[in-house]
Amino acid sequence: MSRNQATLIYAAVFLLAATYSFPASAAEKLIVAVSTTKNAVEKYDNLPESAKSVPLSYKHLPPEIKTRCVASLMILKNALKLGGIDAQLNFKQTPNARREEDELIKGYAVVSSHLFNLSSIEHLKYKDKIYVSDPVIEDGEFEKGIFCLPGNHKVLNVRTIEDLKKAGKPLIGIHWSNECQTLNDMGINEIEKGPTKDCLFRMLKAGRADWIPLGFHNSKDLSVTRHGITLVPVKGIKFSLTESRHFIVSKQHPEGEKVFNALQIGIKKMRQDGLIKKMLTQGGFYCKATKDWKILNSKNFLAKNR
Numbered sequence: 001m002s003r004n005q006a007t008l009i010y011a012a013v014f015l016l017a018a019t020y021s022f023p024a025s026a027a028e029k030l031i032v033a034v035s036t037t038k039n040a041v042e043k044y045d046n047l048p049e050s051a052k053s054v055p056l057s058y059k060h061l062p063p064e065i066k067t068r069c070v071a072s073l074m075i076l077k078n079a080l081k082l083g084g085i086d087a088q089l090n091f092k093q094t095p096n097a098r099r100e101e102d103e104l105i106k107g108y109a110v111v112s113s114h115l116f117n118l119s120s121i122e123h124l125k126y127k128d129k130i131y132v133s134d135p136v137i138e139d140g141e142f143e144k145g146i147f148c149l150p151g152n153h154k155v156l157n158v159r160t161i162e163d164l165k166k167a168g169k170p171l172i173g174i175h176w177s178n179e180c181q182t183l184n185d186m187g188i189n190e191i192e193k194g195p196t197k198d199c200l201f202r203m204l205k206a207g208r209a210d211w212i213p214l215g216f217h218n219s220k221d222l223s224v225t226r227h228g229i230t231l232v233p234v235k236g237i238k239f240s241l242t243e244s245r246h247f248i249v250s251k252q253h254p255e256g257e258k259v260f261n262a263l264q265i266g267i268k269k270m271r272q273d274g275l276i277k278k279m280l281t282q283g284g285f286y287c288k289a290t291k292d293w294k295i296l297n298s299k300n301f302l303a304k305n306r
Helices: 003-020 038-045 068-082 097-105 161-167 177-185 197-205 256-272 275-283 299-304
Strands: 028-037 085-094 130-132 143-148 171-173 192-194 212-215 224-226 229-233 237-240 248-250
Touching (some): 028 068, 028 097, 028 256, 038 068, 068 085, 068 256, 068 275, 085 097, 097 130, 097 248, 192 197, 197 212, 197 229, 212 229
Parallel strands (some): 171 192
Antiparallel strands (some): 130 248, 143 212, 224 229
8 A cells, every 4th residue: 555545545534533423423421400380390290200311203103292381391301312312301490481581591490391372581681581482373373262160151152253252251371472462452451460370370269360372281171270270261262372483592501502502403403304383283282182273363353253
């Protein structure tokens, strides 16, 4: 073998080594402080270890990922993995989503577990202290149903917005800005508010309001139960929220920029292969059972019912 041939072979081996010594699948192990609610932590902790393992597969998505809060957490964890961070989630519990934001702007946590609409994070208090991820849910994709107690036939018989206005008062969380704006746009302005979702269920049971706009769950009859209080949806109708939804990441936290960059890479990959849509569907953001229900605030439905 000539010296030139040996040099060429050595160069080729070196290039191969440089290419494959650090495979794309290798990810930096990192403890990631996540601000979230007690309910989300409990549901995540109840997952079997097999369902917490990432990266997730489109063809074999764990069936235990079936609620919105768990779907959000697993999208977060999976996106970080695809972006180069093998995250061990360290939860910072908060009573509601707004407190999640507060934990981030103080730098106590690095990323949210819930998905936020833009109007709730464009407040001056938050705007310059957080990174906002690319949309996980696009504008108009998140649909909610009209949920009430099983015996409330006035609400259960609603078919139009005018019916809904006459059926009683809605109840929403104090920080549900997108829901509030959407209901206002539908001409519903008298709205009761409560601090946490647990409180909302108790307030409805106590007669403080008549219905709650909730995301759909994958239970057999679409009912939702919290603390022994069961709510059911009005069959055949729903409405869509008018803003995209995003993860938010702290600029105050030392790992903020690294986590944000990894998250962006992962979200892009998951959207390209359809995994985000599949996880959101399985988690109840998109509900197959309500696919053909009428959207109350769609332009076509509004035009027909004026």
